[in-house]
Amino acid sequence: MIETAGDTLAVQQAAGSKVSSVRAVGTRAVLAELAGTGEVLALQALLLEQPLPGQLDVLAAAQTVLVTADSPVAARRIAARLLQLDLTAPVHRxxxxxxxxxxxxxxxxxxxxxxxxxxxxxxxxxxxxxxxxxxxxxxxxxxxxxxxxxxxxxxxxxxxxxxxxxxxxxxxxxxxxxxxxxxxxxxxxxxxxxxxxxxxxxxxxxxxxxxxxxxxxxxVRATVTLAAKQPAHTPAPEVTSGLRIVSPGLQSLIQDLGRFGHSGLGVSAAGALDRASLRRANRLVGNAPSAAAVETVAGGLTVQAVGDQVLAVTGAPAELTIETPGGDDSGPAERTVPMATPFALLDGETLAIGAPHSGFRSYLAVRGGVDTPPVLGSRSTDTMSGIGPAPLAAGQHLAAGGEAESGVVGHPELQPDFPYAGVTVLDVVPGPRADWFDADALASFCSQDWDVKPQSNRVGMRLQGTPLQRTRQGELASEGTVAGAVQVPPEGLPVLFLADHPITGGYPVIAVVVDSQLDRAAQVPIGGKIRFRWVPDEITAAAAAPEHATPEQEASN
Structure with missing residues (x-):
């Protein structure tokens, strides 16, 4: 039995209770450090009751509160404001x-x-x-x-x-x-x-x-778990307009731009790893930028049109082959279509996406968007928590929805260069725990090429190279983290968090990939190489900053 009694929670701290320091987490989030759990609860309650300008999300942890902002400017302003907040006043929730x-x-x-x-x-x-x-x-x-x-x-x-x-x-x-x-x-x-x-x-x-x-x-002596009421079985509605999955390839998932604002419940944002490619695919077919599409890895996806459809494929460039069923005596006819260009897939025709020539992930958009029930405001699949649609399977039908914004399709677009041979360079800023590493380790982090290990996935990219040595012993209390954070476990081999990452982590974050380059990171294939590069002057500025900066100093950084 579970009872929920209405009540009010009052949080009040001892006199002089303040945020002790604020650390940057990438360019759009800050980490407030506090003396203990009581202060954490007080700050969390205050920020939820009285959000700061530009505040997107609040995530409390053992001794910290992570605040995510809608822009780098807002993040800097929030950092300055956090140091001024008085946590002694009672906050009622x-x-x-x-x-x-x-x-x-x-x-x-x-x-x-x-x-x-x-x-x-x-x-x-x-x-x-x-x-x-x-x-x-x-x-x-x-x-x-x-x-x-x-x-x-x-x-x-x-x-x-x-x-x-x-x-x-x-x-x-x-x-x-x-x-x-x-x-x-x-x-x-x-x-x-x-x-x-x-x-x-x-x-x-x-x-x-x-x-x-x-x-x-x-x-109690025993628990009673009430069996969920089983609804009467009703067959899934017939898809009259959309796509049938002939082959899902290695892994194909439904993704949009993600679900935000639920980190306090333990839910990450998920969403497309290469957001620019998703937006481009949707723009080409006339959809809203956040419409759901199919993210597929390393080619192999084959779909069949149910009704006439307008599609576009962006991301990792690959050969796109359309097969048209033949007539009475003629065999099937084949044609190819270009990447990043809208095209028609008529009823019964199939589209096959080949292995990418470069990059790793491709995005298939259908005019109207993939119509699947949203979960917590998003249709994206979170592979770590299991929230959202299951990975696509052969024989599955995807209905086209009503996400088209325009009566026309877009013009063909140019795509950026995608990683293949050589090394992908990713710009980083110092992480909130860069001070767990000395100058030699920081230099080693950015002077070597890291190999992407086969164990990598949408949760994080596991990297192989010369291990990094910490200067501090012991473990870090769990604290909030973000996509792009580079954690260093005790063995010294970094893990670059991607969209399905755990919302809290207990390993020090040495650096954070700048948000604009996460799309590029998503296209590095298994076995590819990554080199990190400090954003100019950022590492110097971080080393020169006092441990407990004043609001004026934080605001000027």
Whole structure:
């Protein structure tokens, strides 16, 4: 049983509570550092209640709050304003007390009892005897990091993470408690289980316990999980205008420009990796820039027209072959069409996209856009969280929608050069944790060519090269991050985050690719080479800046 009681959450900090420092995260986001969880909650509540000019999104973490802006100018202004905010005034947010029925029979309950000295019964009493507040989300949609009223249940993560933790597992790690919203790997200590559905896209608010809300666990002997009401089976509506997938190739996904403003729920933006190519394809067929299209990797996609269609293919250049069914005795006829040019695909004709001559990702737009139900305001597929349409499969039908903005199609366009042979150079600015590395490591980061490993995907590009050495020991508390961030795990091999990246990370970010070059990064193939280049004067300016800059100094940078 889950109860939600109307209530108001008041957040108030001790006198003199302020943002201690602000660090740039790329060119459109800033990271506010605070003394502890209380201050994090206060700043998060304040920014949600009174957004700053240009503020797009707010993401709280263990000791930081990431604020994303709509422009570099707005980001600089937000940085200056954050240092001036007074967090001592109470901030009231409409909240609610979410009561979660829990069976305390977790595999690690006895061990947690020994670690805390409370015993199993004492752990249950301590867990149910306090109100928890969801400080921030991460790891997976619906996974809320909850802080309690005391530290009686502080325990370390397991030394060896489990490969699969059941959905509904109630767990502890550090000073946090959480409920796993779905089956996934995890290293937290399991103390119980619940039938509560922590993440449900059919609800108006998908997260049962969102950041800022309060939670109380209630011990029960058994949980009852109500089976979802199964709707009567109705066949999918027949697609009378659109495309049939003959072959999806290596991986073909539906993508638009992404879903924004949901990072607080643990949901990344996703969306097309090469945004310029998506916009170009939509422009050519007369669609709105954000209309959904098909993103395909390394060629191999073949589609058949259902009704007469207008299409365009942009991105990685490849041979586009159209096959027209033959008449009674004649065989099929073939013709080719150019890239970045609108063309007709008549009913029954098939289009095959060959292997790219350069680059990695191509975008197929159909006039009207791909019509699929939006999820959290977007039709994009998030491969990490599983939100959005499933990868395309042979035999699947895609309906054309009503996203056409113009009665005419566009003129053929020129495309930029795409990576193939040689090295792709990406401009970067110093990351918020560049100070975890000395001058030699920063120089090594930009003086060598990094190979893109086969394990790379839409979540991130894993790079191979000479490992980078940190100058600081220990681990970084989880903090918000952005697409383009270059994290450095302990082994020293960087990972460049792409659109489906986790919204928080615990490894230091040495640099951030400038936003305008993420499209170029998306076209680097597996096995390709990347070289990073500091944006002129940015690394010098960052090194010269004081650790705790004044608002005037921040505003002038």
């Amino acid at each position: 409409d909240g609610g007390l979410v009561v979660i029925d829990t069976v305390y029979d977790g595999e690690d309950l006895a061990e947690v009892g020994e670690l805390t000295g409370l015993g199993s019964d004492g752990v249950i009493a301590a867990h149910t005897g306090q109100v928890w507040t969801v400080a921030f989300a991460g790891f997976a949609p619906g996974f809320g990091y909850m802080v309690g009223e005391n530290q009686a249940l502080e325990v370390p993560r397991r030394s060896s993470p489990r490969t699969a933790v059941p959905a509904g597992s109630v767990a502890l790690a550090g000073n946090y408690s959480a409920v796993y919203p779905r089956r996934s790997p995890g290293g937290w200590q399991l103390i119980g289980r619940t039938g509560a559905k922590m993440w449900d896209l059919d609800r108006e608010q998908p997260a049962l316990a969102a950041p800022g809300q309060r939670v109380q666990f209630r011990a």
